[in-house]
Amino acid sequence: MSNNEMNYEHIPAEKFAFVQDKDRLHDTELKTKARSFFADAMLRFSKNKSSVFATWILAFLILYAIVAPLLSPYGIRDKDPIYINFPPYIKAISDLNIGIFDGAKTYDSQNDNSMLAWDAIYQETGMNPLLRVTGTHETEQLSRGQTIKRTTYDIEVNAYYAKGMVYRTFSYSEFEKIQKYQNETGIQVVYPYVESKDINDQTDTPNVWYQVDSKGAPVTDSNGNLIPAYSTRTSYEGAPYNSIRIPGDDGSYIYSFKKAGAVQCRVCYYNYYRYLHGGDLPTYLMGTNALGQDIFCAIGIGARFSLIFAILVSAINLSIGAVYGAIQGYYGGFVDMALDRISDILSGVPFVVVTTLFQLHLAQKVGVVPSFLFAFVMTGWIGMAALTRRQFYRFKGQEFIMAAKTLGASDRRLMFKHIFPNAIGSIITSCALVIPGVISSETSMTYLGIVNLSDFAGTTIGTLLSQGNSVVTTAPHAMLYPSIFLGLLMICFNLFGNGLRDAFNPTTRGEDA
């Protein structure tokens, strides 16, 4: 038994002393600060680890939506005509050769001739499109009584280098400007022209600069080297060329071809792109979509619209639903029944039909976005009204309402000063769960193409997903990044909303929305 423990039953009387003897006794002020309802809820919220984590990710995603379009070197209106559905590419990371951001595109079953064609691009431009060989297959074929061994390769190529040459038509002044750029920077943009009759009448094959046979397969000399087929017919030259020439050119190759009032050139698109963008290399963190837009920027633009739109819709629905539900719940009886019939009818109309009808009727008159907004408002408030109605039924019979009524408070005062503040917690928290619902429906509608917001918002997540869906096999990145963004956004919003609801109404903890 320690000395600290005392025998509380037999305390001698002299040990007691009066706290106050002569003065009047006052209540002391509270030493601790009173914790408000809101602070209490926040404390509970911060103890919910998954919700806090989700909130951080959510904050990051919202920050992304704000910042990404500013960080991207491209705007939403920059649409590259050639780099369409191209994979993610950043030159600095690509040069590290670690297999990411290298614009890799897979080509299966490439035979020796195709491999030679890839190499030809390397030989001409000095940029090797071949990143790596992922597989080699050897097949033996019986041909004219002989067994021929054929080797095919599965390869990954840098799509940006692999694009190689394109034909472009320039005005004379533009052609002069390109030559000037070439002289200043030493970057070869224009390459010698190849006439289709020199390459066995093949057309639309700008990457072929060597002699080919009738099937289009490269012809090699005795050393296995490609034989150039550049045009030397100066009578067809479109405009004089006074700029850098490719190695091996003795000055006889022509660099442009005569067209009516203009010249046609074979340009290396990668270098031409640098010419167009003031020397900048193509930098697509998440690749490009079907319109040649930068997906990194486009997701941000789409997310901005989705978030603002969802918050707007929730705010409007919240206001309408709260008033409607308040009237229903407060008056009850016939009013409740009549208003309930109206919401029954409205909630029965399928959302696709509502959206379509609003688009068809109103899009011409008030614009696409307002009519889309009306479609959401038309049916969206019903859930909120039902919730408010329930809360009103819960509170309207309680004593404090009777007391206020006895004191002569008007109906409006009772509804909005006495009942509504009690119900606001659950109404606000359900709003946090309405936002992801709105984003999801909005994405579905733009994905299905029922609503086209591209003219207004630039693009939306739904539009991006829809564009990506048509090229799932060739350019999975176009669908992957918007999907990740949308998936994360939805999960985090729901976790955040659940956490908020648990914090504000601890009694409902564990019930998922």
Add this chain to the structure above:
Amino acid sequence: MVKYTIQRLLYMILVFLIITCMCFILIRMLPLPALPPNDPHTEIIQLRRESLGYNKPYMVQFGIFLKNIFTRFDWGISEQLYIGRSVWSVFMEKLPASMIVNLYSILWTIPVGIALGIFAALKKNTWIDYLISTLTMVVISVPSFVYAFLIQYVLCFKLRLFPFVMKGGTDWFSWPMFVSVVPAVLALSFGVIAGFCRTTRAELTEVLTSEFMLLARTKGLTKAQATVRHALRNCFVVIVPGIFGEFIGILGGSLIIERIFAIPGVGGLTLNAINARDYNVFIMSTCFYTAIGLLASLVVDISYGFIDPRIRMGSKK
């Protein structure tokens, strides 16, 4: 109970008529798209429009529309997509594809979903419960086209297990058809599994902590007996109406999944009708989706009464 059912049914028909009337008038108010000039059907369609009262007041048009449905079951003629064909026959042609995908999906998802929910509830607050609850939350949050994309890319393209889109033809129950709808079925399934899992878990955890469960244990039942006989029965009051609702939903299909996997179903028809401004098909689709939605909620409400005597008694008052 019979009286309640009839009341609800009549009310549903009334709501259906009001919605249809609203949508019908709104659709008829739209300007009509031009008909192809040299098509032999054009003249017939013009004459039909005359007889359908296209220049009469909208309520008269709606009356003629209803009269044609009730007397001849004539829903009109497709004017753009399947020019000259009866809308009803086009619709019936599209319905099986939508139904087959949904049917396969709910046949395995409902048992799996309920089983997972029961499992999670019995193992409440263990890592299994947390894992199942988290996955459920993730699957419910993520929109269906995201995992439709994953399924299409991984299973159909990378692993080449299934064909990319649904196969044509009308051999609905053949093996190749089954294989070709598997991706779409999977994409539809996750959401349903998660939904049932969550409801079951929530209900069962509530029932398991109630006092009659304690009584059941104290009178000597094992945990398994008490769970199966008392807890599950009670939580099925909520789950079974959900199953009925899901079965009605089979008809509806999913616009998004049908588009991704090129299922020649009702959803695709509706979208095409909207894009091609084929209003007769669109009216039919509107009626169809409205009816499905109303019917599902009606069946859910009534089945509550059939399953739970407490609710049945309450409705008699």
